[in-house]
Amino acid sequence: MLALPWLAERYQQLVQRFGASTLHHGILLSGPQGVGKRELADALMQAVLCLHPRSDGPCGECQSCKLIEAGTHPDRYVLESDKQLGVDAIREAIGKLNTTAQIGRHKVLIIPAAERMTEAASNALLKTLEEPTDNTYLLLLTHRVAGLLPTILSRCEKHVIATPSAEQSLNWLAGQGHDEVDQALLNAYGNAPLRVARALTDESALSYRDFLTGLEGLLGNNQDVTEVASKWQDHAEQVIYWCQRYYHDQYCKTQRKEDLQRYQHCIAYAVRVRHPGVNKVLLLSQIFSLLKQA
Helix, strand or coil, X not given: CCCCHHXXXXXXXXXXXXXXXXXXXXXXXXXXXXXXXXXXXXXXXXXXXXXXXXXXXXXXXCHHHHHHHHCCCCCEEECCCCCCECHHHHHHHHHHHCCCCCCCCCEEEEECCHHHECHHHHHHHHXXXXXXXXXXXXXXXXXXXXXXXXXXXXXXXXXXXXCCCHHHHHHHXXXXXXXXXXXXXXXXXXXXXXXXXXXXXXXXXXXXXXXXXXXXXXXXXXXXXXXXXXXXXXXXXXXXXXXXXXXXXXXXXXXXXXXXXXXXXXXXXXXXXXXXXXXXXXXXXXXXXXXXXX
């Protein structure tokens, strides 16, 4: 079952359509990071693979549900990659989809970061989207629709997952034990509650408070830009987003053309940081240099 209240209605609609045999075989879930796309895909996958599904979702008791809970279901395929997703991985997954389901009737492939597919990988997936095997469902997720080929977009049923309201997010976070989260902290993570929750529980993550402390050190000339850039390179996309917010807020306060230009620079850096092989230390150093000049 799906424990994210802002997605409950969407989930029920998809489950009911599956029960009525009207669910599209290719589903694209798009929206910001941290709004529950993966959680929705996982919940829908379990409903599809359940041997005795109810009208409101999986039974939770059958062999299929127990295998999903254990992470060993043979008809559930997930293609994850921290870098580009190549054609070989797609072809291997398609080969598995073309086999007979080992449990029940259905097979599900989830691609959590579909924007990472290379053009060759996308074209390899295209044929399956056009001519899917029986009882096969493909769930593509992305926070950057522009990274997908138009042909992929045209052959998927598209669902845009928006950020929940601040009230929904704060109530959910409080229910997860994060009573200390306020509107300002929620805003720092793009109003995405799951991003906030991960940042508060993942010790390896860069927190917004640590970012602000580091920023104060930079602006006070207490730290070298390259040193900080090297330390934060693994969090480059998040750091650039926060710098972008910083300049946006500065411009709203001052209406200075210089702050607007720096904000626009950050938008360009946010695009560049996603490119494979980009020098993240150099990008961050350039942004921090702009900060110190400001």
